[in-house]
Amino acid sequence: MVRIELLACLMGNTTRSVFRFAGKLTNDLLSFLVFCMLDVLDIVLCYVYKIVDFFVEDEWKPCYCSSPKEAIINTGNILVKEKGEAEKIVCVTSNKLQLEEISDTLYSRPSLVVEVSKTTVKRRNVVVSKPVGQSPFVVEMLQEKIGGHRSHPVPRWSDCDCETCNSWLNSCKDTLFVHMEGRKDNINENVLFIHGFISSSAFWTETLFPNFSRSIKSKYRLFAIDLLGFGKSPKPHESLYTMKEHLDMIERSVIEPNKVESFHIVAHSLGCILALALAVKYPKSVKSITLLAPPYFPAPKGEEATQYMMRKVAPRQVWPLIAFGASMACWYEHVSRTICLLICKHHRTWEFLTKLITRNRIRTYLIEGFCCHTHNAAWHTLHNVICGTASKIEGYLDMVQNHLNCSVNVFHGQDDELIPVECSDNVKTKVPRANVRVVEKKDHITIVVGRQKAFARELEQIWKTARNS
Numbered sequence: 001m002v003r004i005e006l007l008a009c010l011m012g013n014t015t016r017s018v019f020r021f022a023g024k025l026t027n028d029l030l031s032f033l034v035f036c037m038l039d040v041l042d043i044v045l046c047y048v049y050k051i052v053d054f055f056v057e058d059e060w061k062p063c064y065c066s067s068p069k070e071a072i073i074n075t076g077n078i079l080v081k082e083k084g085e086a087e088k089i090v091c092v093t094s095n096k097l098q099l100e101e102i103s104d105t106l107y108s109r110p111s112l113v114v115e116v117s118k119t120t121v122k123r124r125n126v127v128v129s130k131p132v133g134q135s136p137f138v139v140e141m142l143q144e145k146i147g148g149h150r151s152h153p154v155p156r157w158s159d160c161d162c163e164t165c166n167s168w169l170n171s172c173k174d175t176l177f178v179h180m181e182g183r184k185d186n187i188n189e190n191v192l193f194i195h196g197f198i199s200s201s202a203f204w205t206e207t208l209f210p211n212f213s214r215s216i217k218s219k220y221r222l223f224a225i226d227l228l229g230f231g232k233s234p235k236p237h238e239s240l241y242t243m244k245e246h247l248d249m250i251e252r253s254v255i256e257p258n259k260v261e262s263f264h265i266v267a268h269s270l271g272c273i274l275a276l277a278l279a280v281k282y283p284k285s286v287k288s289i290t291l292l293a294p295p296y297f298p299a300p301k302g303e304e305a306t307q308y309m310m311r312k313v314a315p316r317q318v319w320p321l322i323a324f325g326a327s328m329a330c331w332y333e334h335v336s337r338t339i340c341l342l343i344c345k346h347h348r349t350w351e352f353l354t355k356l357i358t359r360n361r362i363r364t365y366l367i368e369g370f371c372c373h374t375h376n377a378a379w380h381t382l383h384n385v386i387c388g389t390a391s392k393i394e395g396y397l398d399m400v401q402n403h404l405n406c407s408v409n410v411f412h413g414q415d416d417e418l419i420p421v422e423c424s425d426n427v428k429t430k431v432p433r434a435n436v437r438v439v440e441k442k443d444h445i446t447i448v449v450g451r452q453k454a455f456a457r458e459l460e461q462i463w464k465t466a467r468n469s
Contacts, residue, residue: 031317038332045334056157063333064107102240103388105310106380109331156237158337159374160345168234176253177232179205179224182217189467190260192250192278193224196269196293197386198378200231200369203268207448211456220463223254227274229377231369241380243389246274247281261285264463268292269419269444270381273389276396279404288407288466289400290459292447293419295386296393296426309390310383313418320417322444330382340375347371366449397430407466408434411455413442 043065050060155161168177179201183189193204201224209222226233228249229241239245254260262285267275272294279286297312299305314330317323329336343350350371351364400408408431412424421438428436439447448455 027317027319031319034318035316035327035331038328038335042332042334045338049334049337052157061156065333101242101384101388103306103383104304105306105330105387106383108307109310155235155374158341158345159235160347160372162348164232164368165235165344165347165372167232174234174252175257176228176234176249177201177226178253179209180221180258181205181209182221183219184221187221188262189220189463190258190263191220191222191463192254192260192263192265193222194250194265194267194271194274195224195227195230195369196267196271197382198230198370198373199268200365200372201226202231202365202369203448204266206365207452208456208459211453213456213460216460216463221258223258225250225254227271227381229381230373232372235374235377237374237376239377239380240384241377242384243274243277246381246385247277250274250278255282262287264288264290264466266290266292266459268448269295270386272296273385273393273396276393276400277389279406280396280399283399283404286404286406288409288462290409290411290462291424291427292411293413293416293444294410294423294427295419296397296423296430297390298394298426299390305391306387310387313386322418326418329378330387333379336379337375340373340378344371344373344375366445394430397427401431401433407462409462410434410436411447411458412436412438413444413447414438414440415443416447418444 046063046065049063053060155166159165193201193208195201195203204224209224212220212222228239228246229235233249255263263282264287265275265279267290269292272291275289275291276294279289295309295313297309299308310330314327315323316327316331328339347368351367354364354367400406408427410424410427412419412421414421424436424438428434439451442451
């Protein structure tokens with residue numbers, strides 16, 4: 001009897017292994033075919049958008065298909081590359097120069113179709129110009145007259161023109177949209193909430209804020225921001241949405257005007273990278289750091305950190321669907337612009353249909369957060385912050401471990417298919433004192449949405465413990 005049960009168990013395991021292998025093989029084959037077609041489609045769309053942009057705006061929108069030169073030429077910037085160092089942008093304004101790093105993933109995204117086309121061109125003895133990022137050292141002026149570039153209409157034809165997405169144009173302040181609740185005077189306790197990629201402050205204000213206790217709201221000042229390029233915040237066309245730009249806007253919008261001397265940070269996904277950078281910049285001010293699904297993938301020795309990060313967050317797979325969406329957003333500049341054109345420009349239609357289908361029984365704040373951004377903001381933030389800072393995250397975590405005394409708490413959904421649980425384990429390896437909690441049956445979004453009451457209590461406890469320590 002025991003032998004029969006053991007045999008049945010072995011057969012069951014074998015069957016599951018066979019199905020798992022068959023599923024992976026099918027996914028890999030289908031992904032290869034789909035992404036080969038997307039490679040071709042992106043090239044076609046490149047020319048389509050050049051034509052449409054030319055007819056609508058009298059010039060085409062530069063892109064990263066051939067070289068970073070054209071994509072940055074209309075920003076009044078200079079691209080600088082020293083041998084052995086990352087590319088940097090010298091941002092030229094009327095009164096100062098700023099040096100900012102850009103990610104090589106913006107213009108270096110290997111694909112089978114591109115490699116084949118390059119090989120074909122070489123066989124025909126046509127000289128192929130070398131991408132500027134591959135040159136041993138380059139110091140190039142990308143525009144003949146700084147400040148003389150043509151400004152695009154705001155909003156552009158492919159961006160949404162609704163009042164919500166463009167409310168920043170009517171403001172005299174060049175700052176982020178900030179939702180503030182809680183105590184107004186004699187404040188000693190502040191909390192900064194930073195949302196994730198293609199999201200908004202509503203991710204916090206519609207979930208956690210209504211569930212904080214009266215005691216917390218009477219003692220704490222709560223700030224939830226829309227990051228640069230998202231939600232109701234400014235969406236400048238000339239911005240490259242680098243780490244520095246994002247941090248500068250947070251400082252200018254929250255820390256400086258509100259005279260914040262100390263604060264707790266709560267961040268989700270992309271926001272975790274900004275949270276760590278902010279904590280390193282203000283080591284004596286941060287009281288606690290709470291990270292949800294931090295995208296930390298340590299690159300193996302010899303691997304380029306930016307490229308490795310891109311392959312991990314955007315694995316060019318059709319399943320799971322969230323990975324498929326991330327792959328299209330990250331690998332294809334023009335396919336992702338088309339998605340933004342269909343979804344973001346027409347987000348009011350999608351919100352209306354959602355309310356109509358559900359008979360207004362569900363709130364649409366997640367849809368609003370997902371749709372209220374421009375392609376330029378999403379594209380550059382994804383590459384320059386998520387991918388571009390991949391080599392810096394380890395340094396940030398070392399600083400947190402060795403130079404910050406604040407508590408570190410990490411929450412991760414067990415079923416997160418976009419940022420796997422191993423990322424939080426990686427954080428724990430670098431910051432041993434971090435308290436890591438894996439929440440069962442929760443994913444990248446439901447780590448907050450759906451358990452907001454419980455999470456609000458957990459945050460309150462974290463802040464109180466930090467306050468008493």
